[in-house]
């Protein structure tokens with residue numbers, strides 16, 4: 001579904017390539033709609049492109065979902081699932097040959113009562129590292145300490161909602177400041193979100209996802225990752241965290 005592994009696929013002309021891309025997009029959209037319709041028919045409500053919630057689930061407020069702390073059941077081959085302390089997934093790969101093998105195995109699977117790949121975890125995002133483990137990771141990635149712990153963010157200035165926005169992936173153009181804070185700023189297509197852009201403080205206690213806390217103005221990460229803020233590409237000679 002991702003298209004990864006299709007790079008380099010033989011397409012003799014630009015027209016062939018364009019047609020192949022269109023067919024691929026149409027197939028993905030068709031499969032997505034089949035899955036969405038099945039979930040809706042089973043009583044789930046679509047919240048975003050990827051998230052469906054049971055219609056009888058208790059409401060928890062505007063900012064009622066955080067991927068760091070709430071449970072999620074991933075559907076399909078390669079999907080990742082998690083409860084507060086247990087993370088598990090089906091096998092997955094990005095290489096086309098591996099994907100085919102894994103997909104064939106998944107399609108032939110009839111018993112989904114056990115998680116084959118998973119681990120019990122703790123901590124705000126589900127991972128904690130001993131000092132010895134952190135030292136090992138830091139030897140590989142000197143900037144690892146920035147990612148070791150969630151960052152306290154309550155009341156701290158964050159560029160999201162001012163110079164950074166998040167757009168829902170379901171196509172309706174809903175704009176939020178980030179994908180953790182669920183309150184809406186407006187719509188991408190009618191431009192209404194622009195009126196809401198202003199300096200803002202974070203309303204949540206912690207931020208433990210790089211694509212979120214990288215925008216905290218209290219952290220030096222725009223300078224550290226000047227080679228690519230979202231891609232986490234450090235500036236040449238970025239200092240150890």
Ligand code: SF4
Pocket residue numbers: 153158159160177178179180181201202203204206207208211212213215216
């Ligand atoms: S710090 Fe994180 S959770 Fe808070 S507003 Fe910024 S991106 Fe969102």
